[in-house]
Amino acid sequence: MSHRARKRFGQHFLHDRNTIARIVDAIRPEPGDHLVEIGPGQGAITEPLLATGAQLTAVEIDRDLAASLRARYAAHPRFTLIEDDVLKAPLDCLQPTPLRLVGNLPYNISTPLIFRLLALPGVVDMHFMLQKEVVDRLAATAGTAAYGRLSVMRAAKASAQSVLKIGPGAFSPPPKVDSAVVRLVPRQPAFPVAAPDAFETVVRLAFSARRKTLANGLKSVLTRDQIEACGVNPSARPETIEPAEFAALGAAVAASEQ
Numbered sequence: 368m369s370h371r372a373r374k375r376f377g378q379h380f381l382h383d384r385n386t387i388a389r390i391v392d393a394i395r396p397e398p399g400d401h402l403v404e405i406g407p408g409q410g411a412i413t414e415p416l417l418a419t420g421a422q423l424t425a426v427e428i429d430r431d432l433a434a435s436l437r438a439r440y441a442a443h444p445r446f447t448l449i450e451d452d453v454l455k456a457p458l459d460c461l462q463p464t465p466l467r468l469v470g471n472l473p474y475n476i477s478t479p480l481i482f483r484l485l486a487l488p489g490v491v492d493m494h495f496m497l498q499k500e501v502v503d504r505l506a507a508t509a510g511t512a513a514y515g516r517l518s519v520m521r522a523a524k525a526s527a528q529s530v531l532k533i534g535p536g537a538f539s540p541p542p543k544v545d546s547a548v549v550r551l552v553p554r555q556p557a558f559p560v561a562a563p564d565a566f567e568t569v570v571r572l573a574f575s576a577r578r579k580t581l582a583n584g585l586k587s588v589l590t591r592d593q594i595e596a597c598g599v600n601p602s603a604r605p606e607t608i609e610p611a612e613f614a615a616l617g618a619a620v621a622a623s624e625q
């Protein structure tokens with residue numbers, strides 16, 4: 368298929384057979400699984416995923432690519448196409464559940480997309496190819512350089528593991544950055560998030576002032592004493608604070624607003 372890659376849709380198509388096989392291997396689809404593939408493009412991983420016997424729903428925004436996929440899989444009993452923007456598509460209506468989400472994601476929308484997908488019910492796991500730096504931030508733990516807002520917000524919803532690193536040469540056209548595949552498994556948080564909105568506010572404020580102490584970054588919402596009362600050191604830097612401690616600070620903000 369000849370298709371000029373569209374920059375605005377973050378199009379980089381996988382062509383390396385070995386990489387495609389390793390991605391499918393990491394996903395380990397089983398017959399009967401319901402996979403939801405975001406951005407199938409020219410079908411590089413769609414084809415081998417369908418070959419495993421899984422059911423696959425693909426969400427593609429590009430009209431030309433969607434038309435090609437529709438023609439190619441018109442008679443396929445386990446393939447469904449949704450031609451839509453994945454940021455707007457009603458994914459919460461997809462049946463049957465549980466869902467397994469997969470995709471070589473458009474890197475320009477990956478952060479808002481991950482947050483949207485982490486809130487989706489009925490998902491057992493997700494395997495996404497992303498910019499390696501974003502995978503590192505998602506999977507990071509407290510006290511490491513990559514730890515930040517994305518790591519904390521992810522920790523409240525899912526476990527994360529980097530399972531594969533992929534260089535630019537596996538794609539056409541090659542992206543300017545290295546890529547990696549992350550496995551996300553939604554879970555009950557290992558810590559209670561009593562006040563989700565306040566939790567989000569605290570995490571955003573703390574990391575928007577990364578070089579400041581926690582007391583400084585959070586001074587619009589909590590005093591030093593209130594931070595200390597949560598068992599958290601107000602002089603610490605945000606990158607050393609565990610997700611559960613941010614949740615406790617969020618609960619304190621919510622309590623102080625009542």
Ligand code: SAM
Binds near residue numbers: 473
């Ligand atoms: N899966 C293919 C592959 O690995 O070769 C294509 C990957 S390419 C990085 C990203 C794909 O996502 C493209 O097919 C692009 O058209 C599609 N895409 C971009 N933005 C999208 C959106 N908002 N909703 C759905 N699909 C989108």
